[in-house]
Amino acid sequence: LLCPCLIYGAYIFLPFDAPLLPTVSARLVYTLRCAAFATFPVVLGMIVSGISRLCSSALEPFGELRREVEIHRTYVSQSVHLFILYFFNMAVLATYLPQELLKLIPVLTGLFAISRLIFWMSYAIGRSFRAFGFSMTFLPLLAMLLWNLYGMFVLEPENLLA
Numbered sequence: 106l107l108c109p110c111l112i113y114g115a116y117i118f119l120p121f122d123a124p125l126l127p128t129v130s131a132r133l134v135y136t137l138r139c140a141a142f143a144t145f146p147v148v149l150g151m152i153v154s155g156i157s158r159l160c161s162s163a164l165e166p167f168g169e170l171r172r173e174v175e176i177h178r179t180y181v182s183q184s185v186h187l188f189i190l191y192f193f194n195m196a197v198l199a200t201y202l203p204q205e206l207l208k209l210i211p212v213l214t215g216l217f218a219i220s221r222l223i224f225w226m227s228y229a230i231g232r233s234f235r236a237f238g239f240s241m242t243f244l245p246l247l248a249m250l251l252w253n254l255y256g257m258f259v260l261e262p263e264n265l266l267a
Contacts, residue, residue, distance in 0.1 A: 122208060154180075195249065
């Protein structure tokens with residue numbers, strides 16, 4: 106319930122508009138530029154994971170990982186997988202959205218980045234707390250996937266492979 110409220114509030118109250126993007130290539134470039142910001146939590150996780158691995162007191166580099174190192178490694182792995190899904194869904198979404206709704210691209214990018222950071226913090230606190238951050242990442246991704254499938258098969262089935 107929180108994700109739609111956050112997206113709607115950000116869409117209405119943030120003081121910016123998407124630039125005029127009449128072509129599909131311009132929309133994809135805009136999406137690519139927005140997606141660069143979504144890599145921030147992943148890169149931050151990689152840095153922290155490397156530092157925690159260096160500071161680990163393990164004598165064997167390929168031995169059993171400590172909990173602190175394992176948390177960051179798992180976060181980075183899951184974030185990379187979710188970012189790939191996010192980026193491809195966002196690229197397809199940008200081709201189907203009308204011009205007045207293109208403001209959703211940076212809003213969804215910000216939600217992705219913030220929810221990955223929330224997931225990371227809650228995962229470090231305890232495994233039972235991570236569901237909130239994961240759902241804030243996964244549910245908008247699922248909504249984008251459903252909208253993309255709807256757009257491909259119902260709205261424009263004649264342009265499915267064009």
